[in-house]
Amino acid sequence: MNGTAHGTADPAVPALPGIPTRFGLAFSAGGRWAACLSAVDDDVTLERWNLARAVPSRRVFGGGTVASGPGRREPVDRHSRPLPLDDGRLLVVRPEVDAQGTPAGHGTVVAAQAGHGGTTVGRSWWIPSMLAGYALASPGAPQTVVLVTVEDEHRSRIWELSLATGRLEPVMAVPGTLSGGVWLDDGRTLALDQASADHRADGIAVDLRERSWRRVWSVAATTADRIVARDRRSGTLAVTTGLPGAEWTGALRIGLWSPGGGRVRFPAALNRAGGGMVPLTFDDTGAHLLLSEVSGAVSRLLVHDRADDRVTPVAVPPGTAGPPASWTGDRIHLRFSAPHLPPTLATAHRPPLAGWAPVRRAPDVAADWRNADLVELAGPAGPIEAIVYGGPRWRERRHLVLALHGGPLAAWRFEFDPLFQHLAAAGIAVVAPNQRGSTGYGARHLRAVIGDWGGPDLEDVLHLARGIALPRRDAGLPEPVVLGGSYGAFLALLAACHGPDLWSGCAALAPFTSADGLYHDAPAPVRDRVARLARPGGGTEPAGTEHGGTEQGGGALGAGRDVLRACAALTAPLLLAHGTRDEVIPVAHSRALRRRLLELGRTEGAGLDYIEVDDGHTAVVQAWSPVLRTAVVRFCLAAERVSATTSEGR
Incomplete structure (x- = not known):
């Protein structure tokens, strides 16, 4: 032809205009603060959000840098992982990379807070062996803060950080690659996901006082078994199991488990055929579990009522809503994006007895981005x-x-x-x-x-x-x-x-x-x-x-x-x-x-x-x-x- x-x-x-994005979103244990990294092209900045207000307010920290000592300023880059603490301070974990973006094998942790002129001040700790890492802070006061570092594909390490004394001490090494993090109490025991080089994953419990760990959620040698969320009132855990990637294929099974309370239950509403749901977080009462579900090109939010095993959809506009999420009082906060809306923090409200209101995005820099349509073709x-x-x-x-x-x-x-x-x-x-x-x-x-x-x-x-x-x-x-x-x-x-x-x-x-x-x-x-x-x-x-x-x-x-x-x-x-x-x-x-x-x-x-x-x-x-x-x-x-x-x- x-x-x-x-x-x-x-x-x-x-x-x-510069292409914006947000990533590394994290919430404080009490749910009042959120933090994330914001980038416009290669310019990366650190943001903190006050979630206690009716409309969350945003503050940009330090023009993309955090001070780590006299005369030193360390840039926040795309590899950094922020964590807000309940008192409003921020921790930033940053694995170092070389000019080509290859992990250098070490890193830093910086404690920062708002200072004069919008800058940040803080203290830093050097981590001698780290390819990746992140921080976790327990609920309650005072907060226990741990650092989880991945040293290589065969070993990770857990550290305990005292912000009061400034001491960072290694607690223990754990085989495999650690990820996730759910506190099982107010500061002594936490659950992590432990993955081996062959992609198997198990849920483990780490006792910081005894410096020991044990496997608590493992189905088979070929499955990825994870502990996703914990209800603080009853101690009930939301767990998942399936082959690697099952959350995308709709083959992920979701269970509820009370430690010491017998076998894991797999409620029918959470495991309906072709459901493809992923658990996110419990509400304050523990009576409801928030989930996301991929439905065609869009994602949906759903709430599982544990008492009657019923799933109810949350009204959100077409787009992609997903983890991480925080549910405090009548408000749910999570990451949201749509074709015309770069990723941002979004809020869903639940007025008493009035159903669900649509997601409202937090204030952001406006731009005339093009929207799109969903079309069905033969x-x-x-x-x-x-x-x-x-x-x-x-x-x-x-x-x-x-x-x-x-x-x-x-x-x-x-x-x-x-x-x-x-x-x-x-x-x-x-x-x-x-x-x-x-x-x-x-x-x-x-x-x-x-x-x-x-x-x-x-x-x-x-x-x-x-x-x-x-x-x-x-x-x-x-x-x-x-x-x-x-x-x-x-x-x-x-x-x-x-x-x-x-x-x-x-x-x-x-x-x-x-x-x-x-x-x-x-x-x-x-x-x-x-x-x-x-x-x-x-x-x-x-x-x-x-x-x-x-x-x-x-x-x-x-x-x-x-x-x-x-x-x-x-x-x-x-x-x-x-x-x-x-x-x-x-x-x-x-x-x-x-x-x-x-x-x-x-x-x-x-x-x-x-x-x-x-x-x-x-x-x-x-x-x-x-x-x-x-x-x-x-x-x-x-x-x-x-x-x-x-x-x-x-």
Whole structure:
């Protein structure tokens, strides 16, 4: 099929204001304070929120730094973890990293409080061995403060910090990687999640006085078993069990357990088929448990009434609401985001006997971010939900991008996305479908791609592309651009190879070229995931890997699933980007594809744009860098291939 190109050499890309985000949200034990990190591009600051007011008020600490002693100022970076204490002070735990973002193996803890002129003053402690870490403070007064540090994948350490005396003392080393944290009393015993190198997780109880630990919640050697929340009145624990990742597949079981009170109970309302609920926190009375649930592209909040085993939805606007959460009195605080709203602190109210009021976001810096719609598109095996930027006439926009998520067991969520915002600001319509393999739509939709990567999901993508591209062709509009990151980049490349006439361009961010090649080349955790999800039957050694990894993979699912073998059919312009420090998908995959395309006659700079950035996997897949994001938007604006074939010729 013939086509013509109608693009400018260097289309103008509109500038965006700085991209804001919030992360590392934490609450004080008493629920009066919250703290988080706020970033606009690379400028990171520390925030504290006063939750005792009717509308939470925010204070920014120290312009992104905390003072740690005379003449010293230590920047708060993306690796820091804040914790507010009940008296309003803040603890900040910061693992050190080198210039490339690699953990340096040590870190600091800083105690800070509001000072004159909006700065912060405090004291710091040096931690000689730490890859990651966080602080926990007990309920009650005085508060017991502990520091949990991960020294390597085989060992963690617990420290006790006395803010009164300034002493930081090691308590004990614990095998595995520790995470989470629920106090089982007012300061002597706490529960943590202990994960081993093979991804098993158990709930353990740590006795600070006896300097001992014991396993208290463990189902099987293959399960991830966690202690999530505790009711302070009765001591009841909310626990979960399931295979790793079960919270995304809807296979997580939720139980309630009173230590010393017999077996764990699994209430029916918390474990309904396909529920996919995740427990967050108890209310003050212990009678209610707050949960989040993924429902398609949005998340819902629900309240479980323990007395009658009933789940009631909380009225929240469409978006993504999730952990961590705090429930004090009639107010629930948690993290919330929507397509037009960067992540922020949100509040839900529960007036007595009056039901639930919608979430109200806390005061924030306003910006004219684009909103999106949830649209149901016809797929070959049933409806496909998609997030769409571009308004009700999105199909008529001159430029349109079909964006494919990573995973494969993942999904686009109805939340703020900087790359989509930049595309929309440039006038580009964005269609982000949750094709088969996406989470949040039930087991049948999810499991369709297990053992069949690039099968049903590719069928969905090509079906959607035909439904979008053919009417555009009749109207003289360019075909869409297919864009994806990680697994979505692999799928985008397959779509460009198997439907070459459907696209005016393909943008692949950190792709792999075949499941077999990824299994051969990737680090052990990724290799385990490929073995479980890519091969029929979940075998551990994909067929064909003994014959050559990246260059010659594809045996398990056929040559049609190997981009290196199929790319001779690719005719659309290609943008290929990868991070040189990608810790998930080796950059060798993109380099091999570039080399193969040059062998086939592609010319770099004319139909093939290749970008390597000095960064890791997530930064490239999400196009964090403004330079990379601008390159993607410019590519999508320049890709204007319009097929010469019309409806009369079909």
